[in-house]
Amino acid sequence: MFPPFTLRYARFPERFFASFDPVPVASPRLVAFNRSLAEELGFELGAFDREEAAVWFAGNVVPPGAEPLAQAYAGHQFGGFVPRLGDGRAVLLGEVTDRQGRLRDIQLKGAGCTPFSRGGDGRAPLGPVLREYLVSEAMHAMGIPTTRALAAVTTGERVVRGIPEPGAILTRVASSHIRVGTFQYFAARGDADAIRELADHVIERHYPELARLSGNERYMALIEAIQARQAALIAKWMGVGFIHGVMNTDNTTVSGETIDYGPCAFMETYDPRTVFSAIDEGGRYAYANQPWIAQWNLARLAETLLPLIDSDQERAVEWATEVIKAFEAQYEAEWLAVMRAKLGLAREEAGDRALAESLLDAMHQGHADFTLTFRQLCEAAESGEADSALGDLFERPEVIEAWLERWRERLAQEPAAPSERARQMRLVNPAYIPRNHRVQQALTSAIDEDDFAPFEELLAVVTRPFEAQPGREDYSLPASPRERVFRTFCGT
Ligand code: AMP
Ligand code: MG
Numbered sequence: 001m002f003p004p005f006t007l008r009y010a011r012f013p014e015r016f017f018a019s020f021d022p023v024p025v026a027s028p029r030l031v032a033f034n035r036s037l038a039e040e041l042g043f044e045l046g047a048f049d050r051e052e053a054a055v056w057f058a059g060n061v062v063p064p065g066a067e068p069l070a071q072a073y074a075g076h077q078f079g080g081f082v083p084r085l086g087d088g089r090a091v092l093l094g095e096v097t098d099r100q101g102r103l104r105d106i107q108l109k110g111a112g113c114t115p116f117s118r119g120g121d122g123r124a125p126l127g128p129v130l131r132e133y134l135v136s137e138a139m140h141a142m143g144i145p146t147t148r149a150l151a152a153v154t155t156g157e158r159v160v161r162g163i164p165e166p167g168a169i170l171t172r173v174a175s176s177h178i179r180v181g182t183f184q185y186f187a188a189r190g191d192a193d194a195i196r197e198l199a200d201h202v203i204e205r206h207y208p209e210l211a212r213l214s215g216n217e218r219y220m221a222l223i224e225a226i227q228a229r230q231a232a233l234i235a236k237w238m239g240v241g242f243i244h245g246v247m248n249t250d251n252t253t254v255s256g257e258t259i260d261y262g263p264c265a266f267m268e269t270y271d272p273r274t275v276f277s278a279i280d281e282g283g284r285y286a287y288a289n290q291p292w293i294a295q296w297n298l299a300r301l302a303e304t305l306l307p308l309i310d311s312d313q314e315r316a317v318e319w320a321t322e323v324i325k326a327f328e329a330q331y332e333a334e335w336l337a338v339m340r341a342k343l344g345l346a347r348e349e350a351g352d353r354a355l356a357e358s359l360l361d362a363m364h365q366g367h368a369d370f371t372l373t374f375r376q377l378c379e380a381a382e383s384g385e386a387d388s389a390l391g392d393l394f395e396r397p398e399v400i401e402a403w404l405e406r407w408r409e410r411l412a413q414e415p416a417a418p419s420e421r422a423r424q425m426r427l428v429n430p431a432y433i434p435r436n437h438r439v440q441q442a443l444t445s446a447i448d449e450d451d452f453a454p455f456e457e458l459l460a461v462v463t464r465p466f467e468a469q470p471g472r473e474d475y476s477l478p479a480s481p482r483e484r485v486f487r488t489f490c491g492t
Contacts, residue, residue, distance in 0.1 A: 003042035005094035022059025023112025027156025070114035075181035075250025086116030181250030187304035229256025235334035241267035366394030430465035
């Protein structure tokens with residue numbers, strides 16, 4: 001069933017990982033399977049047998065050609081450095097070459113205690129597995145770089161997180177699982193050879209256009225390239241109201257994909273200070289902080305590469321400081337591009353930033369739902385008749401009415417016909433996001449009633465985020481006061 005493995009990480013020196021076979025589970029059952037992703041990866045699905053698949057995706061049998069391992073990494077968690085984290089419950093089976101010739105990691109998350117497990121049990125509860133499945137697939141459907149979910153199995157065992165819950169394993173696919181923390185692991189050990197080897201691998205795998213560069217130029221360009229991808233990624237998060245929740249350096253990929261969906265959530269009522277994660281007491285990872293946290297994480301990455309940049313430490317630091325500072329302008333440009341698209345602006349005009357910001361201010365003042373406001377703007381782009389429905393999203397419609405006038409003046413400079421503009425806007429402003437209360441309901445049904453129908457239905461809705469889905473309008477609505485989710489948990 002599995003495509004042939006092209007082992008790559010397993011060929012690194014032994015200090016990069018710990019060889020480790022998944023620990024078999026009692027009674028695996030396949031509860032979700034991503035057929036289109038499997039096809040993209042070259043899986044042989046001819047006689048797909050769910051029972052057989054469950055055995056593979058539980059890790060009860062190691063697929064032929066795989067050499068399972070747990071990756072070593074370090075990380076700053078909430079600002080504090082931990083020199084040895086590593087995969088405490090995830091096992092990389094190996095890499096496969098997808099239909100487009102790209103290397104993709106296949107990892108089982110929740111596969112048992114590895115040498116990096118520290119105090120943990122190496123397992124994952126069903127709730128967080130389904131949450132990651134839903135949210136990562138929704139992110140992908142919205143065009144946001146992310147790890148993917150290939151399969152979820154329940155294990156037939158219980159995991160205890162306060163109260164016992166069904167255990168599960170997620171099969172995660174990533175363009176790689178290399179993190180800022182992977183570089184930090186070797187930097188903390190003064191292992192310059194490992195850093196060079198890892199950096200060269202990252203270039204080969206994720207930034208092949210840099211392969212022609214040599215000497216320090218190569219590594220300087222690498223930092224800049226990773227930074228550019230992070231700036232673009234975070235701007236995309238901001239554009240859909242996504243709050244990651246645990247932007248630690250071990251949860252920051254160098255590929256520019258979103259990774260590790262723990263207490264993540266989507267903002268409903270617009271407020272830049274929004275925090276959902278129960279463990280984020282200081283609001284370090286609040287919505288509006290995300291770009292600056294990404295910049296901080298990139299500075300930690302740059303520190304690890306300094307020895308490859310200049311043997312004169314001071315000069316290296318000076319250069320890196322300049323580069324990291326440039327993140328601000330890069331991010332601002334990416335954000336403005338996202339906002340222009342959301343507002344239907346194809347041209348670039350000087351007042352666009354102020355226009356976008358004043359819409360956010362109006363939403364903040366009016367306690368408006370972030371997603372619905374932008375989606376409703378698509379209607380307003382086509383006709384003034386939609387204005388009152390938009391106004392209804394605000395506590396006092398006057399705020400948005402004044403803004404609409406400014407917007408329409410600006411739209412007068414745009415070449416596209418209103419209907420075409422609205423069509424374009426509907427391709428970037430989702431109607432459906434994984435609303436927190438819906439995610440919660442889907443998880444609860446699966447956990448308490450063994451009923452996966454709500455999960456499947458929600459998955460079907462959020463993986464077509466930009467399409468009108470008649471009969472599913474309810475899924476586009478924010479939580480009622482009774483349904484509202486205030487806190488999310490890692491659940492690890
Ligand atoms: P996370 O918060 O999921 O990014 O994980 C942070 C660190 O804790 C990583 O090193 C994980 O591998 C480890 N970890 C999380 N949950 C568990 C668990 N149940 N058992 C062992 N290690 C874990
Ligand atoms: Mg993590």
